[in-house]
Amino acid sequence: MHLLVIGGSDAGISAALRARELDGEVDITVVLADAYPNFSICGIPYYVSGDVTDWHDLAHRSRSDIEALGITVVTDTAAERIDVADHEVTARGRGGATIELGYDRLVIATGARPVRPPIAGIEHLGPAEGVHLLHTMTDTHAVMETITGRRVESAVIVGAGYIGLEMAEALCTRGIEVTEIEALPEVLPTVDRELAHLVRDELTGHGVDVETATKVTGIDVSSGRLSVEMTGKAAGRERSAKTGRATGRATGKATGGRSEQVADMVLVVTGVEPDTTLAGKAGIDLAGNGAIVVDRRMATNAPDVFAAGDCVVTHHVLIGETYLPLGTTAHKQGRVAGENAIGGDRCFAGSLGTQVVKVFDVVAARTGLRDDEAEAAGFHPRTEGSIADDHKAYYPGAGAVHVRTTGDAKSGRLLGVQMIGAIRTAVHKRIDTAATAIFAGLTLDELSDLDLSYTPPLGSPWDVLQAAAQRWVMPAG
């Protein structure tokens, strides 16, 4: 039995490791297009910030750790063709030589690629000019080369999602002047604006220039620096004050309905799309957005071909099939694919879209559905906001946790929770309690009934989530 895995990131390596864990004999090969098997892509901002000093440390496991398990790792080799009838993959190495890799079972884990938004000029600009997409270790090395090689003092980040915000912190930590631009009305559009504005406050409090409801329309190079053109809110108001910023490094000016921001580097981080050209060419079923269609066993429509991670449709516990690329999900799906590829019969339990991001000293997290998402999924949602201290106020260091709780008005079922608080309020693990409750189908009443831990320095007799549940059940006035 030979298991072939295409892709060496979270899903691919998880599949290989699970297969090996269950079967010491099966022959396993992982082929990947770059030189970085099993790297923690989520860790990139912390290498850029300097928190991680050696990029090698970003590997979940080293190549030799993986090889020590008897897994063959073929790097710098891009799969170009899958022959599903003949059970064969054609791949090309850096030198141009092609190899044929046969398989009994195949796991496709080709991941996602960054979206290129419609920005004029972007097609001619790249790392050489200081314009970067950021998704892989190769991209990361290019960014670091720009930062040091061009002595970057100012940067524009296009996109204020998770990676954009983490990179804003990272560049700021390096002493770079950051302008963060988001087309939507608030940063971190994956949580409600009632909470997300607290993330914006954290950014501006650390000196990040945040421009929301602002669209980048073009990027130009002039005398070695980059000029970012934008329309929208930032352009509509007076920006002349900006030119007088303390450092004077990043400058902006407004003309008519447009404005312009000059910077040494531009990062474009506006989301990803499934990277499934290979699967599509092989005749494997793709969804409307291009993601590979898989069942709960992570099997594709092609015989003996499984797929997992950012390249597939994801089963969501509350809404069924969707597209929701996340590292945690990739690990889980990869594990299921690896088990089933060697003859197992496990189902992917489903995602809740649980996510958390640290932005300086603040943590924002969510799990399940927001009000509009729940409505769209056919629920009868109601969402209530609440605030409670993470621990008894009499003990020093108590901090507010802001919560938004979504439940189904008909059944009383918990559908979603969003939270924000300082790092020390443990929002990142409080959200897990909510995720577990949603996964188990608990009602808001049951959430209030849970036997959660309490000691005054670390909690309250009624936990933040229970206070939120009680508020949902009996909204104030």
Added chain:
Amino acid sequence: MHLLVIGGSDAGISAALRARELDGEVDITVVLADAYPNFSICGIPYYVSGDVTDWHDLAHRSRSDIEALGITVVTDTAAERIDVADHEVTARGRGGATIELGYDRLVIATGARPVRPPIAGIEHLGPAEGVHLLHTMTDTHAVMETITGRRVESAVIVGAGYIGLEMAEALCTRGIEVTEIEALPEVLPTVDRELAHLVRDELTGHGVDVETATKVTGIDVSSGRLSVEMTGKAAGRERSAKTGRATGRATGKATGGRSEQVADMVLVVTGVEPDTTLAGKAGIDLAGNGAIVVDRRMATNAPDVFAAGDCVVTHHVLIGETYLPLGTTAHKQGRVAGENAIGGDRCFAGSLGTQVVKVFDVVAARTGLRDDEAEAAGFHPRTEGSIADDHKAYYPGAGAVHVRTTGDAKSGRLLGVQMIGAIRTAVHKRIDTAATAIFAGLTLDELSDLDLSYTPPLGSPWDVLQAAAQRWVMPAG
């Protein structure tokens, strides 16, 4: 409708508040024996330590907050007799005057009282000599009077449960030399010794002298100081080195099979027992240990009489009726009693014995059953230990979380989790995820499948609990 509540601590006040929340009209009176309604007893160590400077701040709510809701609060008035047939309570004020309080519905929330262990001499010693039990605000004031009045430089704590450990930290924080004595083989006997020894290390690392497997047999007063006699492990080994301790304040010597520790203050904190003399005299059913027998609605066998908190038997989700006095449980049971007393029909969902304690910089937590408890309850338990970092090791500050996971070998159901780690590892909220999973009846496989949050500075793609679950399912070696 007149609701009378006997007891002004967590259960009693929760009952009154819930009744008021649901019904603005019902007449509510809370009668309590001391002057401290709604005080956070769990907060006492943090007042003693000096973290809380004003003891008034330990109140969850002030008396006037409660009265502002139209709840009558009668302090310093001890209920002496319940006439269940006539629906009348006789109580006596400090001055000796008796009052008769009629009721339509009664909630008994008389709590617990500290156990007095069989220590020779203890019956003649009290606060005047520097010997204290510690359970109420009155006790707390007495302890503080001893500490300041007697200029306490050394203290012996008898009992290394939650309160004993918190008080060891508190006294240590005040600069007092602490000897912590526990009859059982390890401190914090509510968690497995494999973990509890880490708490001992934290205590000794902060200069606390810890003597386990050591029984206090007597306390004597000699020349104004207290002499604590003990037998067991501490007495069996050479203690002469102790007399040379840096401060020279606390001194111990060994003679034969006994040893002696001299100190300025002794705290006896060896657990509590239900305080139900009143209920017993009224003919209300008591369990073998003296706790009031209640159903899931918190109703006693007497008509219109409910009971809640440390004075009642507690329904445990996994083992049924037991006795497990905890502040969180008292709040929940009180809330149920208050709702049902005014005509509601809610059940107490049950306890899992979820507990957490902070000892200096370490946090220990548990929920559900340990191996022996599960065995006794008829399960087929297996317990596995595991260790994982709280977040990706490449990001600074990662800390080990030590876990012991108990599951049922037949069904795969999660039965219990114990955890210990540094404060920043968020053990206190990780245990809540386990509590939620147990409450919902999840298996270890399902725990591994949960969609929990991840970002490198705060977690791993597989959470600590998921790694523990996977280790349980496939034990190493």
